[in-house]
Amino acid sequence: MPSSTVQPWTHGARLVDAEHTRFALWAPDARCVSVELADGQSLPMRAQADGWFVIQARCPAGSAYRFAIDDRLQVPDPASRAQLGDVHGPSLVVDPDAYQWQHPQWRGRPWHEAVIYELHVGVMGGYQAVQHALPALVELGVSAIELMPLAEFPGERNWGYDGVLPFAPEASYGAPEQLKALIDAAHGLGLAVLLDVVYNHFGPDGNDLQQYAKGFFRQDLHTPWGAAIDFRRPQVREFFIENALMWLLEYRFDGLRLDAVHAIDDPDFLQQLAQRVRQAAPPERHVWLNLENEFNQASLLQQGFDAQWNDDGHNALHVLLTGETDAYYADFAEQPTAQLARCLSQGFAFQGHANRHGKARGEPSGHLPPSAFVLFLQNHDQIGNRAFGERLNQLAPTQALHAATVLLLLSPMIPLLFMGDEVAAQEPFLFFTSHRGQLADAVREGRRNEFAAFRAFADAEQRQRIPDPNAASTFQASRPRPQPSQAEATRELYRSLLQIRHRELIPRLPGTRALGCQVLAEGALSASWRLGDGSLLRIDLNLGPHPVPVSADAAPPLCFEYPAQTFKHWCLGQLPAFSVLVLLTPGPSPTAPDGECP
Known part of the structure; x- marks a missing residue:
């Protein structure tokens, strides 16, 4: 069960005002931590309970910084809001309110x-x-x-x-x-x-947490990407x-x-x-x-x-x-x-x-x-x-x-x-990456070995044709x-x-429930749903290469056929090869005129 300890700090660098930033790092395996600024300043952080190190310093948005761990290791902020360069470079202090939103009233879509x-x-x-x-x-x-x-x-x-x-x-x-x-x-x-x-793993290159916060991971439980994260x-x-x-x-x-x-x-x-x-x-x-x-x-x-x-x-x-x-x-x-x-x-x-x-x-x-x-x-x-x-x-x-x-x-x-x-x-x-050195070699060979379970790549020589992810x-x-x-x-x-979909289905979708799906033949089926307004939706689908018999009811007011002439054959009790018919018998909401096939 998770600890009941209250989380006292927000991870990373947060602006306090235009000139000051509060830095917080969870580093339970570190003895001391400093903030290293681009101008050469080294600011010792205060050790707090439960492995936290915290400091507030004069440091405006746009400033570059790193954390120095035990005077031996320089790392980016694991909660960095932006990087100056790549994952191994310094982190940047970011002003979250700098961008002026043009559509602040947007509330999303259902x-x-x-x-x-x-x-x-x-x-x-x-x-x-x-x-x-x-x-x-x-x-x-x-x-x-x-x-x-x-x-x-x-x-x-x-x-x-x-x-x-x-x-x-x-x-x-x-x-x-x-x-x-x-x-x-x-x-x-x-x-x-x-x-x-x-949220299930970190990548293999640039993850320094194991060196100062081993508690991020479980040594007793592993995933395909390494030690599991300890939630x-x-x-x-x-x-x-x-x-x-x-x-x-x-x-x-x-x-x-x-x-x-x-x-x-x-x-x-x-x-x-x-x-x-x-x-x-x-x-x-x-x-x-x-x-x-x-x-x-x-x-x-x-x-x-x-x-x-x-x-x-x-x-x-x-x-x-x-x-x-x-x-x-x-x-x-x-x-x-x-x-x-x-x-x-x-x-x-x-x-x-x-x-x-x-x-x-x-x-x-x-x-x-x-x-x-x-x-x-x-x-x-x-x-x-x-x-x-x-x-x-x-x-x-x-x-x-x-x-x-x-x-x-x-x-x-x-x-x-x-x-x-x-x-x-x-x-x-x-699949592409831009890893280097031994990691690049491991990813390349690992990628190719993944396909050993496929008949076409059972031979190692065939697997060599698989593109190099790092190229x-x-x-x-x-x-x-x-x-x-x-x-x-x-x-x-x-x-x-x-x-x-937007005109006929989406207004009717809330409250929809499935009524069942009948297998007509291998590759062919007929599925039905009761939509939220009481409308009946039926889809007859044939992905097989041969026609299949189908139960044709009375023609609904709204239908979509693919390809052409599918509806004609359906009325005669047959669903052609590689075809689909969508039938909608509307409820109370507005519909297309009777007999219309969009």
Whole structure:
């Protein structure tokens, strides 16, 4: 159980007034700590109870500083708000109120309105480049962007999950004020902005905490990234809760996506974080909290969190679209259609069911609303964790992929797109870093060895063809270079579907419940939902190469077919290959004229 000790200090450097800053460092393994300023001053910090060192000094915003530990080690502030250079350089004092917000009245959007577009700031060219791309995303129908992690990492190229200074936005992307300007501009366009945060580990390069604050970690418990973070300690809990509050209150992000919380062996911390966020945010603000959680802990979704990324739904769809059953897709090799049907009707495919290793995974989720699940066809993991970063449009028949896209964008679950989906991008999204020396060698070989479980890379010689994550060319190959002539047809499909979602579905989504999902044949199913206003939504989907018989009811007032003539065949009791039909029998809210098919 966590200690009852009250947290007396706020981590890091905080301005007291225009000329003075208070510095606080939790360093329970240190004998003495000093603040080293750029002008050569060395200011001894006062030792306090429970391992804290504190000082208030004349030090205005923009000043560079480090901490000197026991006169032997110089380190950046682990709660640095900005870095002068990289993770090994000095930290900077930041004035959190320096940026003048242009849209201070923004209060966010209700969760059921979310259409999320995940992107990597670095490959798009930095904060300003992302800002320039926002109008096109609004025109597409996106209502929220989600930024992959921004915590300062070593070098200039990284997915962001190797961050070691969680409070400092990555300097190679731009200044903190430029990040705030991006968020401000998004709000002016009606876009919510989410941030992916990593609270389950620190990256391997630049993490000095083990040298003066071993209490940050548990030596009795390990994760795939090393010793687990010890959330039993109040100082550690507060470090990450303060980080979440900084992003939401100071930077005005509209929500957070918590990475891999299954590696956080303390659900009580997650509940406390959600509670603190809800208490700190004004009641009129919409703040979104999402999880990635391999354990499928449905109970967390009733304890302050809005939704979880539905990997089960993705995995079932991927197997149906590509036929791939290697590695973790093996869990979906035998009954992918039934598993997808369970996702559409109950949320998770694995709700205590045994996985390929014979271990029970997940909790019952059928009582949760569809909006508690974020559905996607691709994301950074599912593309970038492929050896060559291929996208789904290069792996699946186009017509089948388009049919699955209709399901994604017109089902009551919350849809997430990955950058490039909407233009059928040909560029890969590869795993990239900019590590050096022995760490670079270890990452390169570790990356290649990960694919030994895939038949295509069982031979070590074949694995040598996998791109080196540290090569600049790997990063450059991942940068989007859309070709409008090839992209417009796909973009138009996304645009038209999102217009329907915003016009016909989103106003009806609150209160939606699933009515069930029937498997019609392998790769084909019929799912139904009762929307919040009493409307009936039905989606008949066939991802298989052969027509399947279907039960055709009376034609509803509103329908969407893909491809053309699907509705005609459906009326005759047949669902064509690679097709989907969306049928909406509206309730009391305004609808399109009878018989109209948008």
